[in-house]
Amino acid sequence: MFDLSPHHRKIQELARAVAAQVEDIADEADSFVRVHPGVAAALRDSGLTRYVVPAAYGGEDEILDPLSIAVVREALMYSSAHLDSLFGMQGVGSYSLAVGGAEELKRDWLPRVARLEAIAGLALTEPDVGSDLRGVTTTVESRPGGVRVNGRKSFITNGGAADFYCVLGREGEGYSMVLVPADAPGLTVRPGADLIAPHILGELHFDDVHVPEGNRLGVPGKAFSLMLQTLAVFRVTVAGSAVGLAQAALDVALRHATTREQFGRPLIGLGAVSQNLALSWVEVESARAVTYRAASLARRDPLGHLDYSSIAKVSATEAAGRVVDRSMQAMGRFGLVRGSKIERLYRNARPLRVYEGATEVLLDSLARRLAKGAS
Numbered sequence: 001m002f003d004l005s006p007h008h009r010k011i012q013e014l015a016r017a018v019a020a021q022v023e024d025i026a027d028e029a030d031s032f033v034r035v036h037p038g039v040a041a042a043l044r045d046s047g048l049t050r051y052v053v054p055a056a057y058g059g060e061d062e063i064l065d066p067l068s069i070a071v072v073r074e075a076l077m078y079s080s081a082h083l084d085s086l087f088g089m090q091g092v093g094s095y096s097l098a099v100g101g102a103e104e105l106k107r108d109w110l111p112r113v114a115r116l117e118a119i120a121g122l123a124l125t126e127p128d129v130g131s132d133l134r135g136v137t138t139t140v141e142s143r144p145g146g147v148r149v150n151g152r153k154s155f156i157t158n159g160g161a162a163d164f165y166c167v168l169g170r171e172g173e174g175y176s177m178v179l180v181p182a183d184a185p186g187l188t189v190r191p192g193a194d195l196i197a198p199h200i201l202g203e204l205h206f207d208d209v210h211v212p213e214g215n216r217l218g219v220p221g222k223a224f225s226l227m228l229q230t231l232a233v234f235r236v237t238v239a240g241s242a243v244g245l246a247q248a249a250l251d252v253a254l255r256h257a258t259t260r261e262q263f264g265r266p267l268i269g270l271g272a273v274s275q276n277l278a279l280s281w282v283e284v285e286s287a288r289a290v291t292y293r294a295a296s297l298a299r300r301d302p303l304g305h306l307d308y309s310s311i312a313k314v315s316a317t318e319a320a321g322r323v324v325d326r327s328m329q330a331m332g333r334f335g336l337v338r339g340s341k342i343e344r345l346y347r348n349a350r351p352l353r354v355y356e357g358a359t360e361v362l363l364d365s366l367a368r369r370l371a372k373g374a375s
């Protein structure tokens with residue numbers, strides 16, 4: 001039986017306190033496509049963003065701990081997807097800098113990321129390139145006095161709000177990453193798509209953007225590995241978010257089913273409704289167990305346990321979709337009301353199965369690993 005250590009319980013308590021603090025503004029914040037000041041202030045004051053930056057640069061842990069991050073995301077997502085995204089993206093957006101950046105660049109940015117004074121973004125996806133990132137067309141090239149970036153990035157979280165973007169581009173036969181400050185001349189950001197689950201999104205246009213050579217992240221032509229290392233630490237934390245959302249949906253449905261009466265008794269006394277809720281409980285607990293185990297494995301060796309992170313992400317995000325749908329069913333017509341908490345959870349559950357590896361893409365790579373005898 002896996003359980004959290006007293007250390008992780010303390011982190012969970014702190015994250016739950018922040019989530020409770022924003023509960024009353026969560027509905028508004030989750031409709032925002034720019035940073036919600038109240039939510040950002042609560043997160044900043046909590047110091048939680050220190051968990052996504054290494055201690056040497058103002059963070060909490062010497063090496064990032066995916067279990068701490070997953071536990072925090074679970075607690076934050078319980079109340080607000082906006083809060084969860086602001087927290088998670090500070091890590092996802094800055095990890096390639098933490099791993100592959102020059103000392104001076106890290107000292108310049110990471111302490112501010114840890115304090116949520118600078119917002120981070122990771123720019124991989126392009127208008128015509130999603131799951132198959134080896135197809136990126138953005139170019140990175142050495143020029144006298146620096147590096148030049150040209151191309152377009154699409155669906156970038158924190159686009160327009162971020163202070164810098166870690167950008168993946170093609171360089172010769174390989175892939176390179178560079179840090180581009182948001183105010184670099186030649187970078188323009190346009191508002192992103194209007195999603196069913198509102199999200200801070202931007203479309204980035206790089207037109208002859210020049211940055212110093214020192215803004216390179218990792219080895220030129222070999223930076224694809226930085227992206228893999230980011231996924232290896234953070235993919236399992238999306239599973240944490242999914243568990244938090246599923247728990248919230250179950251709790252809403254449970255409250256409804258214990259207070260509303262039909263056929264002379266509370267809904268939970270009707271067999272189908274009780275089965276519905278019990279099955280959701282089974283799924284939430286199972287997803288939580290898989291997530292904690294995968295996160296603690298990722299703590300020891302993130303890349304070596306990427307399969308487990310993928311398993312946790314598929315398990316928890318697919319479970320969240322089923323749990324929230326079942327919760328709505330248990331609430332009958334009240335589950336269908338626009339502006340209700342369950343409606344917000346229903347919408348917020350959906351993107352989890354697409355970003356940081358769509359379910360089918362992860363299953364595809366797990367199947368390949370199985371064929372090689374990995375299980």
Ligand SMILES: Cc1cc2nc3c(=O)[nH]c(=O)nc-3n(C[C@H](O)[C@H](O)[C@H](O)COP(=O)(O)OP(=O)(O)OC[C@H]3O[C@@H](n4cnc5c(N)ncnc54)[C@H](O)[C@@H]3O)c2cc1C
Binds near residue numbers: 122124156157351
């Ligand atoms: C809310 C949100 C925030 C995002 N934030 C960022 C960000 O900050 N930075 C960034 O770079 N990107 C970001 N993205 C983009 C995200 O990473 C992509 O949406 C994701 O990689 C999938 O790419 P796609 O949407 O182009 O789908 P496609 O690649 O077109 O795939 C469509 C579908 O085809 C199936 N499929 C694809 N490939 C395979 C395969 N090999 N095997 C089996 N089935 C397959 C899957 O079902 C998949 O859902 C964000 C997306 C969303 C929704």
